[in-house]
Amino acid sequence: MTNAEINGLDDSTMISETEERIHERVLSIGDDMKLPVSVRFISFILGAAVLLPWNALIIAIDYLTSRVKGSPFHSAFASYLSLSFLVANFFFLAHATFAPNRMASARVIRLTLCAIAVLNLLLALTTFITLPPTLFFLFAILNGIAQAAAGSYNQCSLIAVISLLGPTAIQPLFSGQAAVGVLFSLVQILTSTAGVTTNESGDTNSKAAARSAFLFFGISTLFILFSIFMHARLVDTTEYRTIVVPFEKKPAIVSLEEERQALVGSNGYSDSPNSKPRMLHVIKKNARYNFAVAYVFVATLAVFPAITSFIRSVQYPPTTLFTHPLLFTALHFLMFNLGDLIGRYLPLIPLFQVWDSYTLLSLSLSRTIFIPLFLACNFQAPSSPPGPPEANVIIGSDFIFFLIMLLFGASNGYLSTLVMMAVPSPQRNPWLRHNPKDIEISATIAQFCLIGGLAFGSFLSFGVTAFVCSCNPFTT
Template identity: 25%
Template sequence: MDDTEPVQPSLNSNYVPTTPGNHHVSEDEESDDQSPSSSLLPKHSSVPLAVRYSPEDSYCFVYIIFFLMGIGSLLPWNFFITAKHYWLYKLSNNTHGSGNKEHRSDLSDYFESYLAIASTIPSVLCLILNYVLVNRLSSNVRILSSLFVILVVFVVTTVLVKVDVSDSRTEFFIGTLASVAVVSGASNLFSGSVFGISGHFPMRISQALISGQAMGGTLSAVASILDLALAKDVADSALAYFLTADVFILLCIMTYLLLPKLAYSRHYMLAATGDGGAAAGTGSRVSVPPLQPILKKTWVLGLSVFYVFFISIMVFPAVSSGIQSVNKASGSPWTTTYFVPLTSFLLYNVADFCGRQATAWLQVPGPTSRVLPVLVVCRSVMVPLLMFCNFQPRDHLHTVLFAHDVYPVVFNCLLGLTNGYLGTLPMIYGPKVVPRELAEATGVVMSFFLTLGLAVGSAFSVLIVHCI
């Protein structure tokens, strides 16, 4: 449980549970007063009764549902970027043949860089759209519509696995990027809406969502490796891989529809609805929160988030997944088939998960410390370190300084660990350094800095791949 996040009750203080005898004081609320940052939070006595007393989360069903929602919010992006062998095969000059050998082409060389651009730019636009629609369109409509859009795109992607696109690779390239753009926009609406709902629940539910997001990349990397190990060729591997994504998205839809039927979630969602109606009656929900006081308090934290993800997306996956084993000529499965999925995708995502989870127990440096932005800037060294590994093909920068397989292993672990830790700390601190009524809007602003960093970094990743 993460006690570093502020309590965000937005429930109507007049709401009283119908059967208070069946309710208990939530552990999350009891522990809030023990938070090391409790001076930044409102006193426990100010928390509404509806927040302090709730039904039990039987069998942790609600926790599990939000954990799945967290995985689902990043699953589409992770499944697209980890299917590297499939995209190389589909965009190469060898799809007429029956072998798995990949031939170089301009489309495959720069596909991952353009993939990052197609993903992050729509995310920035949809984040702004979500900020505008949050008080005008119900969360149910936003969440279910975005999930159905993601499902349709993934079903089409799955069908195209068995379609020969040898004579229309450019059209397939453009169509894939368009699919990524649509999925990224829908995923952004989905994740933002789910975060909004989790704000009405105790902190353990928000922690479930964050943990699920961190786990999404790891699961997609593991699924990719298993598909490569079990499938006979690239096409069969990709088919099983994308079918897995289809099933998981369906699971997210079904579990979300189950959420209002559970007493624990119904308690908080009913209270939130009552508060929303009262707020709407006063016209406060349709007003746009002021940006100036938010930026005045959080501009350093926002720039830190921006730069962390700017550096990360600049080299992952466009550069890191292009680093090949120096012993690839040996022909062993480790050096040819599993080196990139293991050293780039799996290690990075596991390290990122560990970095994010570490913030639940350690929050150093603090929100006002100058050390945090210094550490963030120091991550710039990861760019040249990965560039001078055995990235292939190399057209301009022919020197390989780190000619051993252990170097990309260490560098990718450092990249993921620092991304998870230094990227999460500012996101936690942001809503705590502003007045309580601006906390939710501050979360949206911090998310904007994060997504903007991904968008700008993805554009620079194209430049770096061209330079190498």
């Protein structure tokens, strides 16, 4: 035997032993693994950082819209902003998910968070700078697209890392996202209450909106900087060094073996982590999970908020502060986000733990029932002036509407978290028990399907709105 052959055997043995050790670590991540509270808290913070910038844009929409007044984009600015952000998020996430080569996750997360912090700081500074309406429109749209791009790469790398730390790290990640929604819903109620109870001039309202926007974007910037610090703490933890770091280094070793032997894996697809055959193989094996998490958000975005935000109180004229259309709409956002947050904690209770892919898919599809339930409430077309409920309203109770809204949000958070906890878990996903090297890919593909569901549901909402109100949703 030649020295080259001996060296080849030594390298092969080293690769095999390295993979075996990594797989043992990954397979040890089960339901009984108790991550330190500090790691779960960091996951919560990083999850909140994912959605905080977008929520800041939405909560400051009055300010942003006021800055484009006088341009041809003023009346539909919110639609332009949300659509451009959503489309950019989808396509950049697709690239981040299926790109053949990736940077180390820690570096991607750090760089993208820095970029998002700078972009939010720029938005905060616009409250002190006067720009022509059309120029501000271009700036706001490009800023949103840039945030969507940075957020896409951040989400892809973050879910890949957190999935390796196990289900007990995934749950707080998604709970952090929901917590941001609750926080901003409370802020929305406070600002809406102020708008209903005061009668200020247009100039005063404009200045108040600018002050609020500076506060929102400033807090968002500071929180992103805090999340960068917390990510640095995560990278320094024992769990990260013993599980994530060896797993991320493994593909480079495998690629060296592939280059030497020019072989493919025993399953008939390349072991290269982002090869097209391997990605397609993982998509096929996790098809039910992927479709389930996508449809959760298709059903949600098809009616929320496109339809639900035009459901009015059956009390007309308003009898209390919260039956006023502005407050009623803000309260319905709070009910959804509260339900969403509660739902994301339910998987921690053994009674509510469901991991079978067929059952999860069935539960996801069953959420379609919420669409006719909302249409049975006091929906009033966007072009219609406020008025008493129509005679054909079936659900004539505000309490029942808010209860449906709460259950709608709870089922959204519950099922999406269940699926995202199950997909990358060898203990919950039977296929991964024999393919632990595909944990990271399984998680990133499921995350892409989640965003895909958001995108498709948003486009579907235009059709649902057109059907319900017999109007053109692009102009009304």
